[in-house]
Amino acid sequence: MEFPTEMYIDGALVAGGGRKDVVNPATEELIATVATARLPEAELALQAAKAAFPGWARAPICERQGWMRRLRDEVIAEEELLRSCVHHEMGKPWAQTHEDWDRLVVSLDYYAEEIARVADIGLVDRAGTHSHRLVHEPAGVALAFLAWNFPLLNLAFKIGPAMAAGCPIIIRPSEATPVSAYAVGMLCERIGLPRGVVQILCTDGYDVADALTASTIPAVVTLIGSTKTGQHIMRAGATSIKRYSMELGGNAPVLVFGDADLDLAADVICGVKFSNAGQICVSPNRVFVAESVHATFREKLRSRAQAARVGFDRHQDITTGPLIDGRAWTRIKGLIDSAVAEGATLLAGGGRPPHLNKGHYIAPTVLDGVTETMDVYRQETFGPIVSVIPFADESRLLEMANDCDEGGLTAYLFTRDLSRAEAWAGRLRYGEIQINGVKYDIDLPHGGIGQSGLGHDCSPLALHDYLVVKRITRALDTSRFERLNA
Numbered sequence: 486m487e488f489p490t491e492m493y494i495d496g497a498l499v500a501g502g503g504r505k506d507v508v509n510p511a512t513e514e515l516i517a518t519v520a521t522a523r524l525p526e527a528e529l530a531l532q533a534a535k536a537a538f539p540g541w542a543r544a545p546i547c548e549r550q551g552w553m554r555r556l557r558d559e560v561i562a563e564e565e566l567l568r569s570c571v572h573h574e575m576g577k578p579w580a581q582t583h584e585d586w587d588r589l590v591v592s593l594d595y596y597a598e599e600i601a602r603v604a605d606i607g608l609v610d611r612a613g614t615h616s617h618r619l620v621h622e623p624a625g626v627a628l629a630f631l632a633w634n635f636p637l638l639n640l641a642f643k644i645g646p647a648m649a650a651g652c653p654i655i656i657r658p659s660e661a662t663p664v665s666a667y668a669v670g671m672l673c674e675r676i677g678l679p680r681g682v683v684q685i686l687c688t689d690g691y692d693v694a695d696a697l698t699a700s701t702i703p704a705v706v707t708l709i710g711s712t713k714t715g716q717h718i719m720r721a722g723a724t725s726i727k728r729y730s731m732e733l734g735g736n737a738p739v740l741v742f743g744d745a746d747l748d749l750a751a752d753v754i755c756g757v758k759f760s761n762a763g764q765i766c767v768s769p770n771r772v773f774v775a776e777s778v779h780a781t782f783r784e785k786l787r788s789r790a791q792a793a794r795v796g797f798d799r800h801q802d803i804t805t806g807p808l809i810d811g812r813a814w815t816r817i818k819g820l821i822d823s824a825v826a827e828g829a830t831l832l833a834g835g836g837r838p839p840h841l842n843k844g845h846y847i848a849p850t851v852l853d854g855v856t857e858t859m860d861v862y863r864q865e866t867f868g869p870i871v872s873v874i875p876f877a878d879e880s881r882l883l884e885m886a887n888d889c890d891e892g893g894l895t896a897y898l899f900t901r902d903l904s905r906a907e908a909w910a911g912r913l914r915y916g917e918i919q920i921n922g923v924k925y926d927i928d929l930p931h932g933g934i935g936q937s938g939l940g941h942d943c944s945p946l947a948l949h950d951y952l953v954v955k956r957i958t959r960a961l962d963t964s965r966f967e968r969l970n971a
Contacts, residue, residue, distance in 0.1 A: 486566075486569055488507075488569075488570055488573070488664045488667075488668070489664060489671045490518060490664075490667060491520055491670070491671070492521075492522060492526065492667065492684075492685060492686040492687065493669075493670025493673055493683065493684060493685040493686070494526060494529055494530045494533060494684050495529055495681055495684070496533075496674065496677075496678065498671065498674050499520060501520065502520050502523045502525075503521040503522075503523055503689055504518050504519070504521065505518065505519050505520075505521045505687065506518050507519055507663065507664055509573050509574065509797075510809055510845045511576030511796075511797035511806060511844045511846075512844060516574060516664065517664055519664065521660070521663075521687045521688055521689045522693055524693060526686060527693050527696050530655050530684040530686055531697065531700050531702045532702075533653075533681035534655055534684060534702065535653075535702050536681055537679065538623070538625060538626055538652075538653050541652075541681075541682050542623040543651075544651065546600055549597075549600070549648060549651060550598075550600070550601070550649075552679070552682070553597040553645070554594075555678075556593055557590055557593040557594055559672040559675060560586070560589050560669070561590055563672060564586055566668055567586050567589070567637060567669075568583065568585070570636070570665035571585045571637060572799070573664070574662045574663075574664045575633070575636065575662055575809065576806045576807040576844065576845075578803035578804070578806050579799040579803070581760060581761060581803075581806070585636060585637035585638045585641075586637055588635075588638040588641040588642070588927065589637050589638070589640065589641040591641070591927045592644070592927055593648075595645065595927045596646050597649060600649035600650065603948070605618045607619075614962065615960050615961055616961060617956060617957070617959075619956055619957075621952040621954060622952065624652055624704045624728055624951050625705065626652065626653050626654075626655070626703050626704055626705070627643070627647045627653070627654040627703065627704070627705040627706075627707060628654075628657070628698065628703040629643040629644075629654055629655065629656045629657065629706075630657050630694070630706075630707070631643070631656065631709055632659060632709040632710045632766075633659035633661040634764040634766070634867075635761075636658065636662040636664075636666060637666075637669070639709045640656060640658065640665075640666055640669060642942040642943060642947065643707055643942075644656065644669075646950065647705075647951050648683070649948060649951075650952050651951075652705060653681050653682050653683070653684075654682075654683055654684070655684040655697065656684065656685045656686075657694060658685065658687055659687075660687055661809055666685050667685060670683070670685035691717075695721045698718050699721050700724070703727060704728060705729075705730065706728070706730075707729070707950070708729075708730075708732070708733070710733065711733060711734045711865075712733040714733075715731045728950065730938075730942075731939050732932060732933065732937075732942055733894075733936065733937050733938040734894070734937060735766055735865060735895055735915075735937050736770050736771065736863075736864070736865045736889045736890070737767060737769050737894065737895045737897065737915075738770070738885075738886040738889070738897070738913075739754060739769045739771065739773065739896075739899070740882065740886060740896070740909065741772065741774045741775060741782060741899045742775050742902070742905065744901045744902055745778070745900050746901065747778060747781060747782050749921065750899040751782065751786055753769075753899075753922060753923050754769045754786065754871060755786065755789040755790065755849070755871070757923060758849075758870075759789075759790070759805045759849045760804065760805070761806070762807060762808050762846075762847070763805075763866065763867065763869035763870065764808065764813075766894060766895075767895040767917070768866075768867070769871070770865060770870075770872060771855070771874060772872060772874065773874050773876050773885065773886060774874070774875050776875045779873075783832060783851070786833075787832040787833045787851050789849075790833035790834055790848075790849040790851045790871070793849040795838045795848060795849070796838075796840075796841060796846075797844065804849070805846075805848075805849055806846075807844045807845040808846070808847060808868060809845070810845060813845065813867070814846075814847060817869075817870065818836060820860055820861040820866060820868070821834075821836070821850055821852065821870060824859045824861045824872070827856070827859050828854060829852045829855050829856075829859065829872075831850070831851075832851040832852070833850060833851045834847065834850030834851065835848065847868055847869055850868075850870045850871065851870075851873065853875075855872040855874050857885065859872075883909075883912055889914075893913075893914045893916055894915060894917065894932075894938070895916070895918075895919060895933075896915040896917070897918075897919045898910060898913075898918065898919070898921070899920075900920075900921070914934065915933070915934065916932050916934045917931065917932075926943070928943065929944055930946045930947070931944075
């Protein structure tokens with residue numbers, strides 16, 4: 486299959502600028518050499534978005550909805566291409582590419598409908614002399630930096646609310662996974678989307694990305710990435726006052742109490758942890774297990790890890806694909822080896838699966854007896870490692886669960902005692918608490934607290950990240966003021 490390689494800037498496909506090889510991490514083979522933006526292309530995108538803003542912001546909602554639904558229809562028609570892009574640029578198992586593609590369809594649909602629900606808000610004047618209303622308007626040009634772990638899903642979470650709100654958006658996909666984003670640009674060009682409304686361009690290095698951020702044109706800067714990257718972008722963007730919406734790092738704890746449904750807990754933990762090779766922001770990292778069920782539970786984790794199917798075969802039910810590149814593989818292997826050297830017990834995995842001699846694969850791994858001093862405990866692993874920490878009582882459990890340098894994105898609780906679950910949910914410092922399961926959808930807000938970010942993806946809250954509120958006040962009795970000024 487021939488993959489898209491051109492940027493989409495000012496309503497046209499652009500092949501100029503630099504060039505970047507994209508390699509499939511499952512096969513280590515070149516799949517495409519794509520165009521990347523240099524400073525002239527970045528400036529062109531900024532100016533095109535700026536020029537597009539007045540017209541797009543004033544466009545009737547029904548007009549913006551129409552363009553979003555045209556794009557949605559093309560996304561549906563090109564399912565095979567879009568999923569193939571993700572499959573090859575990430576090495577993601579074929580079945581798991583459906584979520585990426587589906588979220589783009591759903592986001593365009595959802596926000597096309599949600600923008601029509603945004604209404605003016607009337608305020609009561611205490612003196613009764615004026616009327617007041619709050620109206621929502623587009624914030625301005627948006628700049629979006631995407632992570633590579635869900636190339637289309639991450640794009641979906643930005644393009645949907647931005648287009649609906651009336652904000653032209655410049656999308657900078659990860660240099661590791663630009664191909665699927667370029668395919669979306671190809672579809673925007675195909676439907677004749679008004680110039681400047683959407684721009685999609687990859688940059689290779691910080692210089693051009695920093696120039697985009699430092700520009701005074703973007704009014705909104707949004708990111709899916711690490712806390713470190715979020716800090717860098719905020720520093721670079723301090724040339725002007727900007728709004729930020731960022732989904733950043735996390736080090737999700739899981740609390741498995743003695744009365745929990747252990748099979749359910751093991752299924753959820755392993756399902757989220759081994760899917761996408763554990764490269765998920767909300768992936769369970771530190772699994773705190775009551776000592777009374779520790780031996781039984783670690784066996785359940787071990788058996789599920791060993792049963793997971795690892796590889797890159799479209800026609801097989803693959804559980805775990807590769808890590809994104811060799812640097813990620815070296816980092817994950819180092820976390821495992823250092824934990825074992827410091828006393829953790831390796832129950833499953835730990836290295837390359839023996840049947841795969843190519844690709845950046847780490848077998849689903851379970852480490853038992855992990856302690857607070859180990860790097861695998863302190864860091865967001867972003868790999869298929871389950872770290873088990875047994876606890877004898879709950880006296881320090883809250884302190885340990887909340888001890889997260891990366892900030893608070895997601896936490897998990899497993900217990901049959903719902904009063905206990907609610908009590909612990911109120912004490913955990915995370916933006917999302919998942920009790921006895923896991924659920925994400927476009928209408929559910931997704932966001933962290935502290936170092937895990939600002940704003941939200943999904944739900945109406947995400948739409949409001951791209952809207953500003955204006956107060957319009959009108960005097961009710963103008964004749965009174967005329968008499969006073971006579």
